[in-house]
Amino acid sequence: MFQPIVFIGMIFGVSWGMFMGALPGFGAAIGMALLIPFTYGIEPIIALPILAGVYTGAYYGGGITSIMIGVPGSSPAAATIMDGFPMTQKGQSQKALTTSLISSAFGGIFGGFALLLLAPKLVQIVLLFGPAEYFVLAVFGLTIIASLSGASIMKGLISGTFGLLLSTIGVDVITGDSRFTFGEIYLFDGIPLIPLVLALFAFPRCLIMMKDIFLKESLTLSLSDEKGRGASVTLKEMFKMWKTVVRSSIIGTIIGMIPGAGANIACWVGYGEAKRNSKHPEKFGTGIPEGVAAAEAANNSVAGGSMIPLLTLGIPGNSASAVMLGALMIQGLVPGLKLFETYSSITYTYMIAMIFSCFILLAIGWYTSRIFAKLATINFLILVPTIVMVVLMGSFSSRHYVFDIWVTLFLGIFCYWLTLLKYPMPPILLGVILGPISEKGLRRALMISKGDWTVFLTRPICIIMLILSVISVYYGLRISRSNIGKGMKKKEKLKI
Amino acid sequence: MKIKKSNTLDKNLLSYFVFCIIAIFIYIRTFDMTPSSSMFPRLLSIFIFSLNAFLIGQYFYYSSKRNEKEIIQNRKNYWKNIFNLKKYTVIPILVFIICCLFVFAYPRIGFELSAFLLVFSIMLLINRKEAIKKFYFAILIPLLFLLIFKVGLNLAVPLTVEIFFK
Numbered sequence: 001m002f003q004p005i006v007f008i009g010m011i012f013g014v015s016w017g018m019f020m021g022a023l024p025g026f027g028a029a030i031g032m033a034l035l036i037p038f039t040y041g042i043e044p045i046i047a048l049p050i051l052a053g054v055y056t057g058a059y060y061g062g063g064i065t066s067i068m069i070g071v072p073g074s075s076p077a078a079a080t081i082m083d084g085f086p087m088t089q090k091g092q093s094q095k096a097l098t099t100s101l102i103s104s105a106f107g108g109i110f111g112g113f114a115l116l117l118l119a120p121k122l123v124q125i126v127l128l129f130g131p132a133e134y135f136v137l138a139v140f141g142l143t144i145i146a147s148l149s150g151a152s153i154m155k156g157l158i159s160g161t162f163g164l165l166l167s168t169i170g171v172d173v174i175t176g177d178s179r180f181t182f183g184e185i186y187l188f189d190g191i192p193l194i195p196l197v198l199a200l201f202a203f204p205r206c207l208i209m210m211k212d213i214f215l216k217e218s219l220t221l222s223l224s225d226e227k228g229r230g231a232s233v234t235l236k237e238m239f240k241m242w243k244t245v246v247r248s249s250i251i252g253t254i255i256g257m258i259p260g261a262g263a264n265i266a267c268w269v270g271y272g273e274a275k276r277n278s279k280h281p282e283k284f285g286t287g288i289p290e291g292v293a294a295a296e297a298a299n300n301s302v303a304g305g306s307m308i309p310l311l312t313l314g315i316p317g318n319s320a321s322a323v324m325l326g327a328l329m330i331q332g333l334v335p336g337l338k339l340f341e342t343y344s345s346i347t348y349t350y351m352i353a354m355i356f357s358c359f360i361l362l363a364i365g366w367y368t369s370r371i372f373a374k375l376a377t378i379n380f381l382i383l384v385p386t387i388v389m390v391v392l393m394g395s396f397s398s399r400h401y402v403f404d405i406w407v408t409l410f411l412g413i414f415c416y417w418l419t420l421l422k423y424p425m426p427p428i429l430l431g432v433i434l435g436p437i438s439e440k441g442l443r444r445a446l447m448i449s450k451g452d453w454t455v456f457l458t459r460p461i462c463i464i465m466l467i468l469s470v471i472s473v474y475y476g477l478r479i480s481r482s483n484i485g486k487g488m489k490k491k492e493k494l495k496i
Numbered sequence: 497m498k499i500k501k502s503n504t505l506d507k508n509l510l511s512y513f514v515f516c517i518i519a520i521f522i523y524i525r526t527f528d529m530t531p532s533s534s535m536f537p538r539l540l541s542i543f544i545f546s547l548n549a550f551l552i553g554q555y556f557y558y559s560s561k562r563n564e565k566e567i568i569q570n571r572k573n574y575w576k577n578i579f580n581l582k583k584y585t586v587i588p589i590l591v592f593i594i595c596c597l598f599v600f601a602y603p604r605i606g607f608e609l610s611a612f613l614l615v616f617s618i619m620l621l622i623n624r625k626e627a628i629k630k631f632y633f634a635i636l637i638p639l640l641f642l643l644i645f646k647v648g649l650n651l652a653v654p655l656t657v658e659i660f661f662k
Contacts, residue, residue: 038644038649041649154547154550154551157547158515158544158547158548161540161543161544161547162515162518162544164540165518165522165537165540165541165544168536168537168540172529172532172533174532174533175530175532175533177529177530177533179529179533179537180522180525180537206591207588207591207592208588210587210588210591210618210621210622211584211585211587211588213587213622214584214587215584379626380622381619381622381623381626381627381630381633382630382633382637384618384622385614385615385618385619385633385634385637386615386637388591388595388614388615388618389611389614389615389637389638389641390641392595392598392599392614393641393645393651396651397645397649397651400651400652402599402602402603405599406599409592409595409596409599412592413589413592416588417511418511420507421507421508421511423511439536442535442536443532443535443536
């Protein structure tokens with residue numbers, strides 16, 4: 001961990017994350033997806049801290065553009081606009097940026113410590129798991145992320161099942177049967193993960209950017225007119241907000257631990273709770289540092305929280321941790337007990353890197369936030385072809401097969417279409433990753449029980465997880481219905 | 497606004513049919529496998545088919561409740577909506593085609609030339625005047641990537657220089 005190369009990697013990771021977070025529409029998931037091909041050949045002890053840096057940097061980076069431009073770099077930074085942008089308009093951008101930075105770093109450190117303390121304890125649960133539990137765990141993971149990651153649970157479930165179907169491509173490890181390979185030797189090992197991640201997250205983003213350029217008819221975002229920068233936040237001012245920052249960090253960590261919830265929800269809950277507990281709630285939204293601190297501490301603490309179910313059970317909390325799960329699998333690391341025993345040095349390095357990257361973020365962010373705000377206004381004329389190049393060459397870099405670029409392109413255009421129709425992408429990735437685990441679990445459990453399907457209803461952990469799956473589907477259906485209801489009401493209003 | 501909403505529904509309907517076709521295709525393919533290998537994909541194909549069949553049914557159920565005028569307008573616009581060839585719809589498809597051409601050309605004419613053509617054509621698509629003014633980026637970006645992939649990651653990249661001047 002304390003090798004200079006690891007720190008250099010983390011500095012690069014944080015900077016890349018800040019840049020990706022600051023670019024509207026990008027964020028942590030795409031930032032990591034674009035970097036995975038480059039970290040593939042690097043040792044996991046260096047590669048994972050780089051990705052930890054990206055994760056931390058991206059959450060803060062989203063806040064920079066929220067404050068400076070009034071456009072959230074990524075959706076977790078949406079609540080930061082409420083007070084961050086009015087502060088810039090009042091000529092207090094420096095105070096907003098530094099408040100955001102300190103709160104983000106505190107939230108990240110808090111989440112990192114929660115991960116370090118809770119993950120090794122929670123992983124013991126895995127000891128109780130047999131094949132039946134692994135199958136039900138995969139079902140649970142998929143239903144919960146499907147129900148919470150999009151507007152419609154049905155689309156989430158379709159995405160997840162489509163991901164599971166993709167995971168069946170390749171040679172069956174139990175019988176040696178070749179499944180859906182169409183005679184292509186390149187598909188014998190299944191769909192390669194790096195091209196898949198790029199096809200799900202990065203390539204559709206490039207195409208959406210192209211579409212947006214023509215809709216908005218603008219090649220760049222512009223920085224708002226500032227009435228001066230103002231002073232940085234003082235320690236005294238920061239200390240006055242300690243309750244808000246700690247409360248938001250706790251909220252963010254807990255929400256991060258709930259699979260599927262993530263930073264998009266945490267930032268609003270943190271902001272809402274800060275407003276509810278404030279002595280002057282009417283000032284929220286007018287440009288006060290407390291509003292910025294609440295939103296930023298909550299969204300950054302999600303990073304650590306979401307890693308707890310990921311590293312212990314293999315269930316990602318949000319799309320960024322789903323990509324992180326992909327990165328772990330690419331490095332040959334399977335979440336669970338083995339990660340904490342056989343690969344403990346790598347795992348603990350990663351967890352400590354999550355904390356250290358917050359200190360690096362503090363140092364880099366203090367001096368360079370404005371530079372990243374300017375970088376976010378980079379001309380799309382240069383940005384789009386550059387990212388297209390990363391996607392194409394990144395898919396090629398993992399196995400040196402041109403076939404992998406074709407996989408990215410064709411799967412990418414299909415996923416672009418699905419993205420336009422609001423199908424969530426994280427369940428597809430999760431389906432591909434959980435597919436082999438769930439299939440093996442299902443087949444082994446049925447083999448042990450001699451084909452008796454009630455095996456999944458007789459074991460206590462299975463029953464608990466199945467009940468939770470049903471609850472998550474019910475909850476997802478209620479969300480979908482309320483969305484439909486809102487749509488219907490809007491339609492009725494329009495008719496009137 | 498009304499038409500825009502029904503457009504989305506129609507496009508969704510197409511996606512449900514696409515998933516149904518995928519499910520049927522997979523179900524049929526599983527007959528070539530041993531029973532043990534085919535069980536999981538077969539279960540998944542049945543599940544994905546059921547979900548989409550339900551959504552198709554739901555779509556027609558709700559459409560029967562809509563007024564007739566709206567249904568007729570939807571039918572008229574159905575194919576027009578799906579292949580809505582506005583400029584912003586065509587551009588991503590053009591980018592996809594350019595990318596396909598790059599992959600096709602890349603092993604044949606080498607990285608530098610194919611990457612230059614890829615970057616420059618995307619720049620032209622975004623803004624013709626600006627692209628011509630800043631054409632040097634179309635040279636610099638591929639060179640930067642060449643440096644990263646060839647020198648940094650030691651990737652077996654076919655070079656134009658090697659192909660044409662060997």
